[in-house]
Structures are given as structure tokens and as C-alpha cells.
Amino acid sequence: MSSLAETSPLAVARTVQALRETVQGWRKAGERVGFVPTMGALHEGHLSLVRLAREQADRVVASVFVNPKQFAPTEDLDRYPRQEAEDARLLASAGCDLLFAPGPEAIYPPGFSTAITVAGVSDDLEGAFRPQMFGGVATVVAKLLIQAAPDVAVFGEKDYQQLLVIKRLVADLDLPVRIVPGPTVREDDGLALSSRNAYLTPEQRMIAGRLNLALADAARRARKGEPVAVIEKDTVAEIGEAGFDSVDYVAIRDAEDLAPFVGAVNGPARVLAAARIGATRLIDNLPI
Amino acid sequence: MSSLAETSPLAVARTVQALRETVQGWRKAGERVGFVPTMGALHEGHLSLVRLAREQADRVVASVFVNPKQFAPTEDLDRYPRQEAEDARLLASAGCDLLFAPGPEAIYPPGFSTAITVAGVSDDLEGAFRPQMFGGVATVVAKLLIQAAPDVAVFGEKDYQQLLVIKRLVADLDLPVRIVPGPTVREDDGLALSSRNAYLTPEQRMIAGRLNLALADAARRARKGEPVAVIEKDTVAEIGEAGFDSVDYVAIRDAEDLAPFVGAVNGPARVLAAARIGATRLIDNLPI
Numbered sequence: 338m339s340s341l342a343e344t345s346p347l348a349v350a351r352t353v354q355a356l357r358e359t360v361q362g363w364r365k366a367g368e369r370v371g372f373v374p375t376m377g378a379l380h381e382g383h384l385s386l387v388r389l390a391r392e393q394a395d396r397v398v399a400s401v402f403v404n405p406k407q408f409a410p411t412e413d414l415d416r417y418p419r420q421e422a423e424d425a426r427l428l429a430s431a432g433c434d435l436l437f438a439p440g441p442e443a444i445y446p447p448g449f450s451t452a453i454t455v456a457g458v459s460d461d462l463e464g465a466f467r468p469q470m471f472g473g474v475a476t477v478v479a480k481l482l483i484q485a486a487p488d489v490a491v492f493g494e495k496d497y498q499q500l501l502v503i504k505r506l507v508a509d510l511d512l513p514v515r516i517v518p519g520p521t522v523r524e525d526d527g528l529a530l531s532s533r534n535a536y537l538t539p540e541q542r543m544i545a546g547r548l549n550l551a552l553a554d555a556a557r558r559a560r561k562g563e564p565v566a567v568i569e570k571d572t573v574a575e576i577g578e579a580g581f582d583s584v585d586y587v588a589i590r591d592a593e594d595l596a597p598f599v600g601a602v603n604g605p606a607r608v609l610a611a612a613r614i615g616a617t618r619l620i621d622n623l624p625i
Numbered sequence: 626m627s628s629l630a631e632t633s634p635l636a637v638a639r640t641v642q643a644l645r646e647t648v649q650g651w652r653k654a655g656e657r658v659g660f661v662p663t664m665g666a667l668h669e670g671h672l673s674l675v676r677l678a679r680e681q682a683d684r685v686v687a688s689v690f691v692n693p694k695q696f697a698p699t700e701d702l703d704r705y706p707r708q709e710a711e712d713a714r715l716l717a718s719a720g721c722d723l724l725f726a727p728g729p730e731a732i733y734p735p736g737f738s739t740a741i742t743v744a745g746v747s748d749d750l751e752g753a754f755r756p757q758m759f760g761g762v763a764t765v766v767a768k769l770l771i772q773a774a775p776d777v778a779v780f781g782e783k784d785y786q787q788l789l790v791i792k793r794l795v796a797d798l799d800l801p802v803r804i805v806p807g808p809t810v811r812e813d814d815g816l817a818l819s820s821r822n823a824y825l826t827p828e829q830r831m832i833a834g835r836l837n838l839a840l841a842d843a844a845r846r847a848r849k850g851e852p853v854a855v856i857e858k859d860t861v862a863e864i865g866e867a868g869f870d871s872v873d874y875v876a877i878r879d880a881e882d883l884a885p886f887v888g889a890v891n892g893p894a895r896v897l898a899a900a901r902i903g904a905t906r907l908i909d910n911l912p913i
Contacts, residue, residue, distance in 0.1 A: 353799050357801070446796075448745075448793070448796075449797050450743050450744040450745040450746065450747075450793055450797060451741065451742070451743050451744075451763070451793065451794055451797035451798060452741070452742050452744070453739065453740070453741050454739070454740050454742075455738050455739050456738040456739075456740070457736075457738040458738065459738075475739070479798060480797075480798055480799055483771070483798055483799050483800060483801075484799050505736070505738055505739065506739055508734075508736075509737050509738060509739035509768075510739060510767060510768055510771055511641055511768055511771050511772050512771060513645070513771075
């Protein structure tokens with residue numbers, strides 16, 4: 338155990354009841370509570386969200402829960418990286434006050450039968466390629482927000498469509514929490530930090546760094562008023578030429594509701610992409 | 626205006642914000658909050674739920690919202706009775722402290738996209754005949770419970786399957802509220818009080834009173850150990866002979882999860898039925 342962990346031991350709640358007792362104690366003391374839900378395998382991107390939550394609240398809870406409902410049977414649930422002791426050490430170093438790390442049976446006990454879906458903003462892009470994902474995300478995020486009852490919750494812009502789904506979910510269910518977006522943290526070559534980057538071989542890692550450069554090109558061209566359809570087509574080709582094995586989509590969309598543009602961009606926009614290297618699927622996005 | 630209404634004026638909240646301000650004020654004063662959601666057109670059945678909430682809490686909020694999401698296009702949304710002034714007077718007389726009466730746009734603002742479904746206990750019986758209903762109920766009840774954030778909420782046993790759906794929903798989403806069932810209130814001939822009884826002609830009203838008697842017969846036979854399938858078939862016939870135009874179902878089921886029995890009843894059970902007189906559909910149920 339590092340000396341850091343010894344000087345910053347992190348309390349861990351395994352049950353909803355334990356989580357609520359701690360949060361209610363803080364609230365009774367007049368403290369504001371921030372929340373950062375994660376699937377663990379933490380990196381600097383997650384820690385930046387914890388620090389952002391810390392700026393907005395007196396106390397920060399982070400959850401680590403690899404949510405089976407947002408993985409398809411063919412996806413990487415079993416090999417998704419799990420490293421709780423290391424995660425706890427990193428969270429403590431970033432100023433987190435409590436780790437909520439429930440087992441699957443604490444979140445989905447026997448007989449669990451409820452599903453939450455968000456139509457519209459979920460349907461396209463990631464929703465088209467991973468049809469089960471946003472339903473799983475909406476269900477678990479609603480549960481986590483109801484369980485933790487934070488004042489603010491921070492979600493990374495790295496998963497931009499997910500951020501919009503969660504904003505819609507929170508508005509639609511009147512959950513009394515403010516959603517704060519956290520900027521994407523990147524490596525020196527611009528690769529967005531992701532727990533899935535750990536799957537990449539050194540050669541794949543070189544290729545992966547080209548994704549954000551292609552999106553930056555696309556954003557530049559969109560700002561100049563080039564037709565969206567042309568930019569998207571060229572960017573798919575550019576990502577392929579960079580060495581990716583396939584491109585699921587490149588899309589330039591309205592930044593608020595992901596509606597497509599006809600012709601050129603004419604309002605706040607975002608360029609989003611998903612592409613695969615070997616068995617690893619990477620996503621990224623940039624503002625326009 | 627009656628003298629009762631004058632001496633017990635009832636505060637009305639039209640927005641979620643107004644509702645929350647009042648409830649939070651009570652909570653800060655250390656008061657426990659009870660909640661009774663309704664679709665209005667209140668009768669003694671609803672008022673018994675308000676009184677039950679009053680026994681369990683210091684303050685009672687009742688909502689009146691005719692939820693469009695739980696009506697199919699062919700159903701009686703437009704003609705469902707609406708009588709807010711009378712409802713407010715009745716609620717005040719039963720000890721209600723606040724009426725939450727939002728317009729449809731306060732519950733489903735433009736862009737609303739979220740749906741909540743509860744599988745299993747929703748699928749059969751009412752769920753088979755009104756496929757849209759329990760999704761609409763689950764969505765609006767989750768919203769109302771999140772909005773009002775009560776300590777206890779009371780739901781009538783008259784809508785027994787709905788009560789089970791809501792118990793499942795609350796458990797699955799970890800909503801911090803205790804669900805209390807309220808016994809069905811009946812007329813002298815045993816007809817369960819229902820806002821839809823107002824649709825009945827005097828002749829239909831006579832026929833309607835036979836439904837609960839048929840269910841009482843069924844319950845008696847089930848307790849004696851007769852085969853469930855035989856009782857159900859006989860009871861359908863008995864309701865038809867009483868003058869109902871059609872019977873959607875008669876079902877003897879497990880009282881907790883509505884699972885069917887093979888052979889005779891062998892645990893806590895309930896007999897449930899739905900039948901139609903003219904354009905009016907009535908439901909009822911009894912413990913076995």
C-alpha cells in the first residue's frame with residue numbers, strides 16, 4: 338500500500354443504506370454533495386471529474402460499478418478492467434470522500450424488473466451500434482442518482498451522447514440534481530483517455546492517436562462552412578487511412594439534441610466518431 | 626362554496642417547484658409527509674386513502690392529474706370526469722394539506738422522452754388488455770414520487786395489480802418511500818367505489834353490484850380447495866349471467882407476484898376480474 342493510501346484512507350459503502358447514511362450525515366451538517374459515477378479502471382479523466390465535483394460541492398462520492406445492463410452479450414463485460422484497490426487510492430488522492438462500490442446484487446437484486454429508456458437523443462450513433470447501452474445507462478444512472486441524492490453530478494464530455502441522454506433523463510424525471518459536464522482529458526498526442534485504451538498494443542496505440550486529429554480537421558472544415566456530408570465522408574476515409582480497421586460513424590450534429598444538419602453547420606455543433614482497432618472500439622468527439 | 630371549504634381552504638401547487646417548496650418547509654420542521662396520487666373525480670375511496678396517509682404522516686399531499694400516458698387512444702381520456710373545485714373541497718375535508726394539480730405541460734414538457742416499464746407483474750391481466758397502461762402509470766408515479774419526495778405513499782387495493790407494479794417500481798429504483806396499501810371502499814351492495822361508476826345508468830348500476838358477489842363466491846370456493854381453473858370458468862359465466870356484456874378475465878393468482886396456480890390455491894392469493902357493461906369497464910379484486 339502506498340503512503341498516499343495510508344494517509345488518505347477512503348471509506349467504502351457496499352450497500353445503498355450505507356451510502357445514504359453517510360450522505361444524509363453530510364447533508365444534516367449543511368454540506369453540499371457531489372457525485373461522480375464510474376465503471377472503475379480509473380484514469381486521469383475520471384479524476385478530473387472528481388476534482389470538478391470537489392469545486393462544486395463540499396463532499397464527493399464516486400461510484401465504481403461495472404453495469405452489466407449496458408453491455409451486449411458480445412461485448413467486453415467480462416474483460417472490462419477491474420482494479421478496486423487502485424481505484425480507491427486514486428479517488429482518495431483526487432479528494433473523493435466516499436467510494437460507493439456495490440456488488441451487482443445490490444443494484445439488481447433478484448426480481449429486478451424495471452427499465453428506463455430515453456427516446457430521441459438515444460436512438461442514433463452509439464444507440465444504433467449499441468442498442469442496449471443507453472437503456473442500461475439510463476436505468477443505472479437513475480438508480481444511482483436516487484440512491485446518492487447528490488446536489489451535483491459530473492459526467493464526462495468524452496461520452497457526449499451519454500451526457501445528453503442523462504441531461505434528458507434528469508429533466509424528464511425531475512431528479513433534483515444539477516448535471517455538470519467535465520471536459521475530456523487527453524494524452525500528449527490528443528488521444529482521449531479511456532479505460533479501453535488499456536486493450537491497445539503499442540502499434541494500435543499509435544494509430545489510436547490519429548482519431549482526435551481527424552476530428553479536429555473535421556471541426557475546422559465545419560467551421561469554414563463546408564457541407565457536413567462531405568466532411569463526414571472524408572473523415573471516415575481519413576480514419577481508415579490512419580490504420581483503424583473500421584469506422585462505425587463520423588457525425589457532425591447539433592450540440593444540444595444531436596439533430597443532423599442539412600448542408601453546412603448553422604449553430605452550436607459537435608463532431609462525434611466511433612472506430613475500431615482490432616477488438617477495441619474507441620469513441621471521441623470535439624466541439625465545433 | 627360550502628362553509629367547510631371556507632373553513633378549510635386547500636393550498637394548491639401547480640408546479641413542481643411550488644410543491645417542493647412546501648414539502649421542504651414541512652420536512653425542515655421535522656414533519657413526515659404522506660402522499661396520495663389520484664386522477665381526481667374523488668370519492669370516498671380516495672378520501673379513505675387520504676385519511677390513511679394522515680395516520681402515517683404529519684402532512685398529506687394529494688395529487689390530481691389525469692395522466693394521458695396511461696390511456697390508449699380508444700379509451701376514455703377525454704370523457705374522464707374532471708371536477709377540481711369539488712375535489713379540493715373533499716380533500717380538505719379529509720385532512721389533506723396540499724393539492725398538487727399540475728397541468729399536462731408541467732408533467733410532460735415539450736421534448737419529454739423518458740419511459741419507465743416494469744416487466745413481469747405488469748405483463749398479464751390488466752397489462753394484456755391495456756398494454757400502454759402500466760408503462761404510463763410507472764412513468765408518472767416515479768415522477769410524482771421524485772417530485773413530492775414523501776415518506777409514505779398510499780395506493781388503493783382496488784387497483785391491485787397497479788399496487789404490485791408500484792411496489793416493484795419503488796423497490797427497483799430504490800425510491801426512499803414506504804408504499805402503504807389502502808383497503809377498497811364499497812357501496813352497500815359491495816360495488817367497489819370507482820370514478821368510472823359515474824358512467825353507469827341506473828340499470829347498469831344494479832348489474833355492476835353483482836361483480837363483487839361473484840368474486841366473493843370464487844374466493845370462498847378457492848379457500849375450500851376447488852381447482853382454480855374450474856372456479857375461474859364458472860365465475861366468468863356467473864358475471865355474464867349477472868348482465869355484464871363481456872368479461873376480460875377472472876384470475877385467481879398469487880397475492881405477491883400474480884403467478885398462476887396449478888390445481889388449487891396453495892398460498893396467499895387474490896381473485897381479480899375485469900368486465901364490461903356497455904362502454905364502461907369495471908375491475909375488482911378480493912383476498913382469498
